[in-house]
Amino acid sequence: MTTRIPELSPPPRLLLGPGPSAVHPRVLEALAKPTLGHLDPEYLKIMDRMQRMLRDLFRTENELTFAVSGTGSAGMEAAVVNLIEPGDSMVVCVNGVFGGRMVDVAERAGAQVTRAERPWGEVFTPEDLAPLLAQAKPKVVGIVMAETSTGASQPLEEISRQVHEAGAMLLVDAVTALGGMPVEVDAWGIDAIYSGTQKCLSCPPGLAPVSFNARALDVIRSRRTKVRSWYLDASMLASYWGKDRVYHHTAPINMSYALYEALRLVHEEGLTACFDRHQRNHQALAAGLEALGIHFTAQEGHRLPMLNAVSIPKGVEDGPVRKGLLERFDIEIGGGLGAFAGKVWRIGLMGHGSRQNNVLLFLAALEQLLAEQGYGFDAGASIAAANGVYGRTERQA
């Protein structure tokens, strides 16, 4: 048997899909550092520092801020199952795959779910939600800040005010947002939030940063029923991440080294510089794509900087382009999910992936593949347009 299993040799891909995204070399190095015990005093120091960096990134003073031992979807489940008890009313905003997923997670947790719906690619306004809040009287309203399936960027400040006026708590999916655009947990009054390591943090998938504010923690502590998931029970996890250090489960030590280093990188660059970089590379990519007649699926004014979802132009086939990118250029981009399958490409410029060189290389490769499919465009137009954007900015990433 043994001899039939080859050595592990993953090819070095340029990950420009919806995640996992390009991992920073310092993060890969951190992964391979010696494993510590989960109660070693040296590891507890690492946890403390990681929490401090997570709070700074979430822009919160929330005590209960930590990394769930699972991927972003485990973060979603952790946020939902801790706040919801069987029979609770929850409004979930659905304008893409991940809102839909939250409905499923919430129903399994026992919630009575009311779906708020908008077409894919559009965002929610307070007016959309007003009648549902009045009618469903929800305990929790769940909404996705950066819908990875459509590239739409959801504003939260006004909706947060409205949700709180209706007496509900706001639960936010920031899986794709965190590290690539401002996420202001305290200023916006977000009660519970979750993210993932594999998007704008330049880190492999495996952990889910989460944060609960004091109000959410009160709700959790005064539950009538146990949380349906032992693994994700925030009260028990709080005892391990807090001063008591009560053993709950064995933490994924090396993955947390990776997150530690990823957070250090974000803070070294500075949040504003990091968000500006994501925005600049997005604008260059957008200019390049538009020069090729390729249009965004998300409504204007609400496009994510780190996830560029565009309609595949008429006459161009999805499969050969993505296969060509992967096999001839070692570049991965994402296809469409759900209703967008076969119709949409998703180009991620996330974390360490959001760099000028990646934008230019991707556009050059795309031009080659589009020309092969007989798609008409001005050769070199996308590069000229992207370079035009970079030429207008002071510093280049």
Add this chain to the structure above:
Amino acid sequence: MTTRIPELSPPPRLLLGPGPSAVHPRVLEALAKPTLGHLDPEYLKIMDRMQRMLRDLFRTENELTFAVSGTGSAGMEAAVVNLIEPGDSMVVCVNGVFGGRMVDVAERAGAQVTRAERPWGEVFTPEDLAPLLAQAKPKVVGIVMAETSTGASQPLEEISRQVHEAGAMLLVDAVTALGGMPVEVDAWGIDAIYSGTQKCLSCPPGLAPVSFNARALDVIRSRRTKVRSWYLDASMLASYWGKDRVYHHTAPINMSYALYEALRLVHEEGLTACFDRHQRNHQALAAGLEALGIHFTAQEGHRLPMLNAVSIPKGVEDGPVRKGLLERFDIEIGGGLGAFAGKVWRIGLMGHGSRQNNVLLFLAALEQLLAEQGYGFDAGASIAAANGVYGRTERQA
């Protein structure tokens, strides 16, 4: 802020506790290989090979054999929540912390739990279970094969026969067992089993290998209610790990590289040689400890080779010994959990940690620390006894 966060520099500990255990250098290297997308054809090949190696290690042909994206406790939750629907009867065997944890997990999943109990350190016989099976008529019987809190090794063959005669399914916790002793899923008729990467696989914590047989899969496919956890729903995970490759959640890519390499190491050594090595080093450690008048907590004939739980001798303080080991020798061992807190040490010889050098070094360090506490013993006796065991074996690990 930035400047206040120091570089990551975990000290190189020798992990001889109950897990995480010593990680093999090849596994650490694998962790740092370039991240692939979770639907990259090259990654799918890695998943296929990983599944093949997992089946060989579990000694099963079970189609539904994969790694849950969480630590061992997520594996426990995955096994339980997929088999249990609200109101189902489940018998859980409790003779330590992890049986107790399974009760909690099962109750949260909606099970009507009947506890079978034995004193800590003892194991269950078919006679213990007979009346409970007749009375509770369980759908599932859960039992821990290697109870990490007590060091007891639970025989399964007869109990499996009995459980099946009673019409129930057998669910086995093999977190600490897998890779360190025979685990015969098909031969013993185990219906569902879970483990963790951080014990005898020489791999960091972060993934939970699981396997469900055809009968368990039928039960899952014919559920009346959805699995309470979306993240751990085996039917959905089967679609990603099976031929369809339907996206569920983003797999923890780099952790699965580590598991891949860890499994390659086990199969290179060969299962029998690997289990023999664990047994030999256990015997040497046991001889050494007994020469110091230190006794095992698990009943004779039922001691685990990879987890040596011993009573702290009278007159010796727990804290200073474990602190001394950690601070002066960089050696981690475990303290007691639950009822055993302050009374028991748990010395793990797991995977890459199960080596002659580790046994000898640990005994030498322990002698130094015991002497400082005024504990009476023949100086050098433990080393002589351990070397005696090694002298009697042909090969030395």
